[in-house]
Amino acid sequence: MIKALLKKQFLELFSVFLRGKDGKRVSGGKATLYIVLYALLILTVVGYSSMFALGLGFTYFQNPDTAWAYFGMGAIAAVTLSIIGSVFMTYNSLYLAKDNEFLLSLPVPSWKLLFVRLFGVWFSGFAWESLVLLPFYVIFYIMAPGLVTALGVVFQILLWIGLSFVILFMTAILGWLIAKAATHMGRYKTLIIVVLFLAGFIGYMALISQLQNGIMTLFEDPEAVAGGLGAFVPAYAFGKGCLGSPLEGIIFFLVSAILFVLVYWVLTISFNKILLTNNKGKAITSDKRQDKQKSVNGTLIKREFKHYFSNAMYILNSSLGYIFLPIIGILAVVNRDAIQVALTNFAASGTAAPEDMAMAMALIKLLSPMAVFLAVTFLAGTSVITAPSISLEGKKIALLQSFPIHMKQVLWSKIEFHCLIALPFTIPSVILIGIGLSLEVLDIIALALLSAAIIFFFGVFGLACNLKHPMLNWTNENVALKQSASVLLCILIAFVAPIAFILFYLFVLGAHFPTFAYLFIVAFIFGLVSWLILIWLNTKGAEKFQYLS
């Protein structure tokens, strides 16, 4: 029984590799494409984790007494990424799954259904956690072989599992909070969920900061550590456990096991209620009558607006970058002087002669616009509203197809909507960041233009990719939002393209070529590629959209 249910859960989880839009097995080529894309993403996350681990290793492996902080920070990073990666999956899997009623109608005990549901959620968190934690373990074995003990290895395995229970506990609580908000908030449901998520995220970051302070306090107060008080700091307990300290290791594992039992127990006693409660929330009503006839384009854009603002998952999955950009911009302007001081100190470090210092400052001046270019491309490429937009049409796509409109109008409305959301956040933010970094006016203008070109590029590129690889037969919108090949391709381009352009600039053109001129050229290239994709969208793309099913 459990085997059959688990098989169903995993089929859903890995549907992207197994089934095509016609429900049949995907072709080998397509499956390979997905596998390559996922592998690249995994490699990227593992790469970033490894770099983070290396940096921490250099800091904390100097003294064996501080080595626990290396694992403690690794655990914090793993929990952060796992929560961001799986909180909405938890919400959808536990509270919004379309097959809840069907499963409850089967002659299957509730605890088995819950076990299978939780297993899927746990697996997602565990996978994310592993991407961060395993590189930490490997780097530890390479950098500090003298600290490796047999007991330490045993506890590393135990705490690897234990930490996944902590993640399950936290995502279940956040998912439950979101579901409660969704049930009671009616009309403002989407807004509340977005705010709740952001508040939770900021709160968590504040907690991490507190934990870091706690770690520093422990360093400064050896008596507290010696007295065992540190065991109450989760990061400390995790870190010490990974180094083979049995007391802290057992405490951490027991606490995480208790948290798991707590989640399972609470969900078991409220399982039927959770599954049968209409978590869609109060019916939203609006008796506002439209008093003016709209053009086709106007009404199509309005439709995109309504869809977007009705779905918190859509907003958070495809626009988080646009929420962070203004924050970065404002912080850059507010801390303009501090940034200058930091950059000067950075240039001064390791430079002995004044001419070296001048050269270092010139290099920083040269690289700063490139860093902004890198950041904007990364944030824009991970926030492409068009990338899942065709998949999100699902089976309702037939409605648009049956209307007497040209499909290029529909495609254009999606691009236009993406730009309408992205540009007002991006351009002013880029200007603010430029001011904060004290960039040249021409550099700022070039960056603003380049940002506009990048936003437009990702709008058309994401849409074209989604048109080539749509996923219309989903049972859960999250699948379309997170597993669409188009979303992965955009993220990949966001990682690769700016680095390639910057390397070309540094190693081929040379530092004598003005940065603003190069940024204008890159903007032109992005614009040109976008134009070519747009031509495809308006012709063959529109034809393909007409008959998608």
Place this chain on the structure above:
Amino acid sequence: MLNIENLTKTYGEKKAVDDLSIHIAPGEIYGFIGHNGAGKTTTLKACAGILQFDKGEITIDGVSMKNDPIGCKKKMAYIQDNPELYDYMTGLQYLDFVADIYGVSIEERKAKIHKYASAFELEKDLPAVISSYSHGMKQKLAIISAWIHSPKLIMMDEPFVGLDPKAAKLLKDMMREICDEGGAIFFSTHVLEVAEKLCDKVAIIKKGQLIRSGTMEEVKGDDSLEDVFLELEGDKQ
């Protein structure tokens, strides 16, 4: 009004529709019956311009679906078998959206919405978001949206599924009204009693091929439509 000439559609090796020809004149309610998987939905989708076909020609009021799909779609409305509507809109917003797409004036849409929504007893639910609707309510909304731009041809896939008896009766009256005004209806159904009483003409399809069509009398003679259908399908014991 609707001419389907030698329509052929294949999925891989399988011929879903095989050389099908149907002619529907203005004023006719045309029923389309057949087993599950016989090719009814494929035919209707091809006529609605949302499915590419391999061979043949479809014209609506003299306009070719191949040459001028947008022109064709302006003249017709299509209701899917499962009312997949935009859950994130209210009923009213959805009707306004459809009316905007078809260029229906504010006055005309208000009158239509009031007329049909009150007839279907849906008026008080129109301000609610569609995700809160039952299957039947969604079906009623889909019907109102199809009627909102006064199409000449309405095509429906299993339109009576989910409707309560009163709504079903109302839909039948609305279908007749469209035909009395010179329009036409082409719909699929498994409810043979409805088809027998309502349709002027009927077509029976089996494995993608038309096995009988014509006026109700021509098709069933003195027998019931159910007997004829089962006999033609080879299911009669």
